[in-house]
Amino acid sequence: MSPGRKRGILIGAALAVVAIVVAAVVLLVKEDQAPAATGGPGEPTGTAQESPARVAARFLRQFEAGDLNTAPVDDPPAATAALSAARGALTPTAVEAALGEVPTTPGEATSTSATFHASWTFKGTSVWKYEGKLDLVRNAGKWVVRWAMSVIHPKLEADQWLSVAPVSAKxxxxxxxxxxxxxxxxxxxxxxxxxxxxxxxxxxxxxxxxxxxxxxxxxxxxxxxxxxxxxxxxxxxxxxxSTLSVASQSAAQKAVDGLQGSAIIVAMKTSGDLLAVAQNAAAGNQPKALSGLYAPGSAFKIATATAALQQGGVSADSPMACPGSEQIRTRTLMNENGFDLGTVSLKTAFAASCNTTFGRLAGQLPADGLAKAASQLGLNADFEIPGLATETGKVEPSSSADEQVEAGIGQGKVQVSPLGAALMAATVATGKPVVPKLWQGLETNVNAGYQAPPAGVLNQVRAMMREVCTTGTAKALKGSGNVFGKTGTAQFGSGADANGWFVGYRGDVAFAVMLEGANDSEPAVQLAARFLAG
Structure with missing residues (x-):
């Protein structure tokens, strides 16, 4: 390529670069003069002046902050004073204002308006929402908000103010x-x-x-x-x-909250109305009171006694042996601390909670004997209570004689929830099948119902449960009124630990108390006394 041709190409390239730079500068200047794209609806184009939409949006940001001294408003001191007074009177925890509609404004217009959505949040999470309006005018060639008390609220007039007062919420x-x-x-x-x-x-x-x-x-x-x-x-x-009672619920919650270990109380009217469902922090966040299944221990002797009275040919006064220990089938049962009563009535053996007596009685029943009695007491029933997931229990026919002996004292595969235990007590008390309820006007759906044991059988069971609370394992409740019930201690896991139970009723209130890992029924009896006193 010749030097002259090379020089011509370089000069042409330089001129092209200069042309591109000049064009870019012109474009940047035009973009800088144009209004921002975020100004909102109604914002004019082709002018450097702030649009009504942008002015309204800037005003609302400062309205939220509560300081209008530098806001685009025609009377900043008056606006700031009025807004400060309103916020001081209402003491909101938050104020929000969002721009609504802004009509398109012709270039020669001198006034327009904009809507906005206001939200004032108060302590207690009440939120006051309303739609407001801003009037905008040209002032010295610039758009500003025309101040009036109606800017704060559209119904607020001159010489009127806002006032707040607490209400007792329904x-x-x-x-x-x-x-x-x-x-x-x-x-x-x-x-x-x-x-x-x-x-x-x-x-x-x-x-x-x-x-x-x-x-x-x-x-x-x-x-x-x-x-x-x-x-x-x-x-x-x-x-x-609800069927719940604040008084009963408070008494139950106060009773369980006073304990370090996991504690549960369920109380209901003998008609089925739930009165209290309480468990303490140690019991966790899941409603074990309603759906947790546990071995009931000797509290299940209510069902064993019911089965024996119907199917075993015995009465509450029948003489029964209560040795300190006894081998039944291949199982060796022992009474707590090995006590030996000799021969006593079934009622006395029940009151003292003789494991040997009730293990032997269970072993003499048909394979489905205990399951039938448990079903008659509601422990295999199934209910759908609106809002609650519930289980009453699970007691199936025994698959072996040894299993039936264990079931007779509430161990082995027998499982009962605190709700089911309270239901069992309510059934004994009323002599009728009971449907648990949580609501007045919302029915509980009965998926699997039951029929209560015969009246003659329940009369004897009641007498036996009363004996528990006068001379037996719950005699500490003698000062708690006319209480009927049954204690229980149920081993779980490796057998090293046990849960403590008391299940019973007083008047028209049936209840169940369960303490996880208490290793004795005595703390459950004490908790029942505390609840009844409350």
Missing amino acids: PVVADREGKALVGGDAAGVAPILQGALSKVASEQNGGTGTPATVTVSRVDASGKPVETLFGQAEEAGQPLV
């Missing part, structure tokens, strides 16, 4: 006497059931939503209320009503 769920279980002043009541109660309430008509904890009103210059803007009583629907 409960979302109430107990059988109208006291709050969820919402209202229900803090700490029925903690293990809060999720279930709230979930069912949210599904039922009249039980949805969170009641307002405050009312917001506009008042005149003298402080006289003009209108309530938020928190009217009608906003809270009628509460859903």
Whole structure:
């Protein structure tokens, strides 16, 4: 290539580069003069002036912050003073304002408007929401918000102010006497059931939503209320009503919370209405009270006695041997601490909780004898209570004679929940099948029902359960009124540890107490006394 041609190419390339740079600079200048794309609806193009949409959005950001001194408003001092007074009166925990619609504004326009969505959050999680309006005008060639009290709320007029007052929120769920279980002043009541109660309430008509904890009103210059803007009583629907009792629930919860080990109490009316479901922190967050299955130990002797009285040809007064230990089939049973009563009545053997007596009686029953009696007491029933997952128990026909001997004293494969144990006591007390309920107006679905034992049998079982609480293993309850019940100690795992039980009723209240790893029934009896006293 000749030097002249080479020089011409270089000069042409240089001129092309210069042209590109100049074009880029011109483009950047134009983009810098154009309004931002995020200005919102109604923002004009082709002008360096802030659009009404951008001005409104900037104003609302400072409205949220509570300081309008540097906001695009025609009277910053008045605006800041009014907004500060409103926030000081309402004491919100948060204020949010989102730009709504901004109409397209012609270039020659001198006024326009914009809507926005306001949200004030108060302590207690009440949220006041409304739609507001901003009037915008040109002031010295720039768009600004025209200040008025209606900027804070569209109904607020000159010489009017906002006022807040706490309200006693209606409960979302109430107990059988109208006291709050969820919402209202229900803090700490029925903690293990809060999720279930709230979930069912949210599904039922009249039980949805969170009641307002405050009312917001506009008042005149003298402080006289003009209108309530938020928190009217009608906003809270009628509460859903539970069968629970705040008094019973509080007594049960207080009783279990006083213990370090895992403790559970379930109480119900003998009609089936649940009154209290309580377990302490050591029992965990799952509702073991309603669906946890455990060996019931000697508390199951209620079922064994029921079976023997029906099928074994004995009565409560029949003489029974109660040796300290006895080999039955291939199992060797021992009474606690090896006590030996000789020959006593069945009622006395029951009161003293003679393992040898009841192991022998169980071994003499048909293979399905204990399962039939357990079913008559509700331990194989199946219910669907709205909001709750429940199990009552699992007692099947014995597959061997040895297994039946173990079942006779509530060990082996026999399993019962605290709910099922309370149901068993309620069935003895009332003499009828019992359907557990948590709600007034919402029915429990019975998937598998049952029929109670004959009245003549239950009369004898009641007398035996009363003897337990007067002269037997629960005589510490003599000062707790006319209590009927049965103690139980049930080994689990390797057999080194045992759960303690007391199952019984007083008047029209049946209940079950279970202490995991207590290794004795005495603490369960003490807990029952504490609950009954409460």
